[in-house]
Amino acid sequence: MPNLTGKVAIVTGAGRGIGRAHALALAEAGARVVVNDLGGSLAGQGNDLTPAQQVVEEIERAGGEAAANGANVADFAQAGELIETALGTFGRVDILVNNAGILRDKSFASSPSTSRDTSHRRGTRPPTGASARRPATTSAAA
Ligand SMILES: NC(=O)c1ccc[n+]([C@@H]2O[C@H](COP(=O)([O-])OP(=O)(O)OC[C@H]3O[C@@H](n4cnc5c(N)ncnc54)[C@H](O)[C@@H]3O)[C@@H](O)[C@H]2O)c1
Numbered sequence: 001m002p003n004l005t006g007k008v009a010i011v012t013g014a015g016r017g018i019g020r021a022h023a024l025a026l027a028e029a030g031a032r033v034v035v036n037d038l039g040g041s042l043a044g045q046g047n048d049l050t051p052a053q054q055v056v057e058e059i060e061r062a063g064g065e066a067a068a069n070g071a072n073v074a075d076f077a078q079a080g081e082l083i084e085t086a087l088g089t090f091g092r093v094d095i096l097v098n099n100a101g102i103l104r105d106k107s108f109a110s111s112p113s114t115s116r117d118t119s120h121r122r123g124t125r126p127p128t129g130a131s132a133r134r135p136a137t138t139s140a141a142a
Pocket residue numbers: 012013014015016017018019036037038039040041042044051070071072073074075099100101102103123
């Protein structure tokens with residue numbers, strides 16, 4: 001990982017699992033991190049800011065800077081608010097990790113297209129689109 005001092009990263013679904021690992025690694029590399037997580041169940045139900053706040057506390061205990069955000073990134077309006085929150089808190093956005101996703105525990109054959117849409121595409125398009133509309137966001141989305 002390069003030195004990310006001065007950079008600002010948003011990681012969606014960063015309260016747990018792979019997203020949490022991304023957030024901790026980015027912070028360790030020097031980035032200020034917006035830790036987004038809806039905090040719902042494995043099936044995407046409900047919301048709770050606690051997982052995102054716990055990761056923020058982990059980053060701060062290690063000497064980093066982070067902010068928690070509970071937006072549902074599958075929703076275009078909330079994804080836009082996430083980007084605005086990052087810009088308002090840290091002044092820029094350099095890195096967007098579209099990690100958030102939910103589990104639909106089915107085979108490909110039995111998984112309806114609406115389920116695939118919910119699990120993946122809807123978690124990616126809103127944050128990426130909201131970032132692209134803001135000139136202060138500077139770099140690539142993953
Ligand atoms: N773990 C695996 O083996 C695996 C394999 C392939 C793909 N993936 C994908 O990688 C990503 C992370 O997987 P994981 O195992 O760490 O999952 P996880 O369930 O441990 O963590 C995902 C996090 O995303 C959050 N989230 C879900 N929908 C959200 C939304 N709309 N807005 C904001 N936050 C939301 C959840 O609250 C959860 O904390 C997912 O997209 C998953 O589909 C995981």
